[in-house]
Amino acid sequence: MRFLRASCQAALIATLGGLVSASSLKNGYYDYIVVGGGPAGIIAAEKFIEAGNKVLLVERGVGPTVATGANETLVWNKDLTPIDLPGLSADVGSLDLWDEYLCSDTAGYAACVLGGGVTINYMVFVHPPAHDFDDNNNWPEGWKWKDLKSAADRLYKRNPGTILPSADGKRYDQGLYKVLSRFFNKLGWKSVDMITQPDEKYQVYSYPAWNIKDQKRAGPVRTYLPEAEKNESFDLNLGAKVIRVVRSGSQVTGVEVKLASGKTEIVSLADNGRVVLAAGALSTPRLLFNSGIGPKKQIETAKMSGITVPSEKEWLELPVGVGLRDHPIFSIYVETGGNYGVPDYDAIINGSDTTDINLYKNGDGLLTQGKHRMIFFSSNELHGQTRYYQGSCAPNAGSVLGITTYLTHGSTSQGVLGLDSNQNTVIEKSPYMQTADDRRAARSFIQQLVNDIQNPSTGFKLETNLNTTAILASQSPGMHYTGTAKMGTDNGLENGTSVVDVNTKVYGMDNLYVVDGSIHPDLPTGNIQTTIMIIAEAAAARILAQK
Ligand SMILES: Cc1cc2nc3c(=O)[nH]c(=O)nc-3n(C[C@H](O)[C@H](O)[C@H](O)COP(=O)(O)OP(=O)(O)OC[C@H]3O[C@@H](n4cnc5c(N)ncnc54)[C@H](O)[C@@H]3O)c2cc1C
Ligand SMILES: *[C@@H]1O[C@H](CO)[C@@H](O)[C@H](O)[C@H]1NC(C)=O
Ligand SMILES: *[C@@H]1O[C@H](CO)[C@@H](O)[C@H](O)[C@H]1NC(C)=O
Ligand SMILES: *[C@@H]1O[C@H](CO)[C@@H](O)[C@H](O)[C@H]1NC(C)=O
Ligand SMILES: *[C@@H]1O[C@H](CO)[C@@H](O)[C@H](O)[C@H]1NC(C)=O
Numbered sequence: 110m111r112f113l114r115a116s117c118q119a120a121l122i123a124t125l126g127g128l129v130s131a132s133s134l135k136n137g138y139y140d141y142i143v144v145g146g147g148p149a150g151i152i153a154a155e156k157f158i159e160a161g162n163k164v165l166l167v168e169r170g171v172g173p174t175v176a177t178g179a180n181e182t183l184v185w186n187k188d189l190t191p192i193d194l195p196g197l198s199a200d201v202g203s204l205d206l207w208d209e210y211l212c213s214d215t216a217g218y219a220a221c222v223l224g225g226g227v228t229i230n231y232m233v234f235v236h237p238p239a240h241d242f243d244d245n246n247n248w249p250e251g252w253k254w255k256d257l258k259s260a261a262d263r264l265y266k267r268n269p270g271t272i273l274p275s276a277d278g279k280r281y282d283q284g285l286y287k288v289l290s291r292f293f294n295k296l297g298w299k300s301v302d303m304i305t306q307p308d309e310k311y312q313v314y315s316y317p318a319w320n321i322k323d324q325k326r327a328g329p330v331r332t333y334l335p336e337a338e339k340n341e342s343f344d345l346n347l348g349a350k351v352i353r354v355v356r357s358g359s360q361v362t363g364v365e366v367k368l369a370s371g372k373t374e375i376v377s378l379a380d381n382g383r384v385v386l387a388a389g390a391l392s393t394p395r396l397l398f399n400s401g402i403g404p405k406k407q408i409e410t411a412k413m414s415g416i417t418v419p420s421e422k423e424w425l426e427l428p429v430g431v432g433l434r435d436h437p438i439f440s441i442y443v444e445t446g447g448n449y450g451v452p453d454y455d456a457i458i459n460g461s462d463t464t465d466i467n468l469y470k471n472g473d474g475l476l477t478q479g480k481h482r483m484i485f486f487s488s489n490e491l492h493g494q495t496r497y498y499q500g501s502c503a504p505n506a507g508s509v510l511g512i513t514t515y516l517t518h519g520s521t522s523q524g525v526l527g528l529d530s531n532q533n534t535v536i537e538k539s540p541y542m543q544t545a546d547d548r549r550a551a552r553s554f555i556q557q558l559v560n561d562i563q564n565p566s567t568g569f570k571l572e573t574n575l576n577t578t579a580i581l582a583s584q585s586p587g588m589h590y591t592g593t594a595k596m597g598t599d600n601g602l603e604n605g606t607s608v609v610d611v612n613t614k615v616y617g618m619d620n621l622y623v624v625d626g627s628i629h630p631d632l633p634t635g636n637i638q639t640t641i642m643i644i645a646e647a648a649a650a651r652i653l654a655q656k
């Protein structure tokens with residue numbers, strides 16, 4: 110643990126200009142109430158503002174940047190918090206604020222801080238390939254790449270990502286890249302630029318693309334929120350947890366909010382107003398269950414836990430939580446004989462690493478970069494189904510490198526997310542490796558990679574997980590959850606599998622929408638945050654187009 114004290118946001122909320130205090134929540138005023146200030150929620154809220162609406166964004170966490178109220182800055186830079194500094198992103202898990210920022214009531218990993226997962230993640234920013242939306246028929250008509258390209262362009266204009274963050278145009282700490290590119294070149298793999306060649310996903314490797322802009326962690330907190338905040342029709346309420354939407358049959362009339370003060374209030378919508386859920390794939394289901402929407406068993410649990418759920422005749426039995434998906438991770442460690450290692454994070458935090466800090470002050474150096482040094486992609490085919498894999502490669506210790514290997518797009522496993530009587534979302538059925546073909550395909554991919562690594566000509570040696578079985582057994586969550594309020598044309602009220610329609614509106618409701626990872630009916634080929642942002646851009650446009 111590093112000694113960065115948690116900031117006291119309750120006090121901050123009362124003192125900061127621009128943020129709404131408990132007493133100033135306006136009843137009957139907002140055209141849109143957006144629940145959850147993660148990447149999807151911030152983007153949607155900003156689009157609604159741009160279109161001339163009055164918007165409330167409710168976020169249960171604190172602000173993580175100086176501009177959003179954080180005051181625990183770096184000792185050597187009063188404008189930056191540790192999460193801003195790309196060079197600390199690899200180590201964010203050992204900061205005190207990790208515990209403060211992580212959700213305490215979700216299954217799996219999610220962040221309960223303004224910016225959501227994008228505030229604490231490893232910043233890997235994978236521009237999705239067209240095939241993510243166009244094969245498998247999982248994304249419905251209207252959500253193919255040709256339909257999404259303009260939304261992606263809007264995102265990339267504001268938040269492009271970069272493979273070369275240092276202002277001097279140099280890359281730092283390239284030992285791992287040299288060793289691994291030699292390895293892949295021998296195997297006949299191709300070097301690509303994963304930003305300009307997003308469709309190249311077979312036997313390719315690239316410098317990592319990161320969610321970095323101007324040498325700082327980027328993402329909607331920096332690239333969308335300031336635009337919304339310029340407008341007086343926008344209110345952001347931090348430290349406020351939405352408990353449920355308030356329904357009158359198929360109409361949402363407002364939301365019940367637990368404020369930072371501990372007080373619970375109902376905020377009502379303007380006439381013809383809408384509520385848009387963006388609490389993330391592991392929390393949006395809880396809001397739906399609490400609002401009488403989901404499998405009967407889950408709504409009953411919500412009721413048992415003390416929530417004021419609607420009367421039973423108003424329940425909408427949609428398959429919320431059913432269809433949970435994620436990328437499994439398999440960890441490979443390789444002794445390469447190279448010479449690299451991890452930065453001295455303590456020295457970066459306490460200011461004694463003056464070499465890197467002085468470089469950073471000019472916009473250069475190691476601290477402008479994220480954790481990984483190379484990302485690779487490939488695929489294999491089994492029974493006509495193509496499955497994709499991503500490898501995120503980072504220095505481990507000494508001459509050992511770590512490869513975080515994900516099974517991604519094309520995997521066929523699904524699980525179930527539910528609720529317990531303490532209001533925690535829980536995994537009732539694992540989303541990982543549920544199908545025989547996923548197990549067979551992943552084993553075959555890992556085995557091939559192990560064979561290549563162990564080829565005597567490489568001089569490489571596996572560490573920790575010494576064979577394919579051990580690597581597969583190291584399985585851990587990819588933290589790229591989707592599918593818990595799936596979008597599709599097969600209405601879940603009529604035996605279908607979908608919770609929201611192609612306009613992202615909840616089936617059976619008139620003015621309730623979902624825009625976060627919950628609605629994605631498939632997994633992307635790479636890390637998911639870019640896709641989350643593109644889909645939020647597209648979803649906001651679809652919602653605004655609904656008169
Ligand atoms: C540790 C970690 C590392 C990751 N690394 C990467 C990576 O390197 N690259 C990548 O592409 N992806 C990565 N991801 C995944 C990515 O960050 C998420 O997929 C993405 O943030 C999801 O966006 P979202 O808007 O759907 O939900 P979230 O990011 O979960 O945002 C939901 C927001 O809603 C708020 N909220 C929840 N419930 C309520 C409520 N009841 N009332 C009010 N507010 C509420 C939360 O506080 C949060 O701010 C990582 C995720 C984690 C957890
Ligand atoms: C940070 O903000 C909190 C809440 O306003 C305050 O109590 C604390 O003293 C501040 N810390 C610093 C170092 O300014
Ligand atoms: C600000 O809000 C007004 C009124 O809602 C709207 O007309 C305008 O377009 C918004 N401006 C910006 C820059 O988003
Ligand atoms: C800062 O951290 C480094 C590395 O752990 C340590 O050697 C040094 O003594 C620390 N300096 C201070 C001032 O705490
Ligand atoms: C595989 O490796 C693990 C250690 O990672 C070891 O315990 C196990 O015995 C090995 N299995 C085989 C079949 O070699």
Ligand SMILES: *[C@@H]1O[C@H](CO)[C@@H](O)[C@H](O)[C@H]1NC(C)=O
Nearest residue numbers: 599600601602603604605606
């Ligand atoms: C829904 O599916 C169940 C089980 O497959 C079946 O018994 C029932 O008749 C179906 N109902 C409708 C409306 O299709």
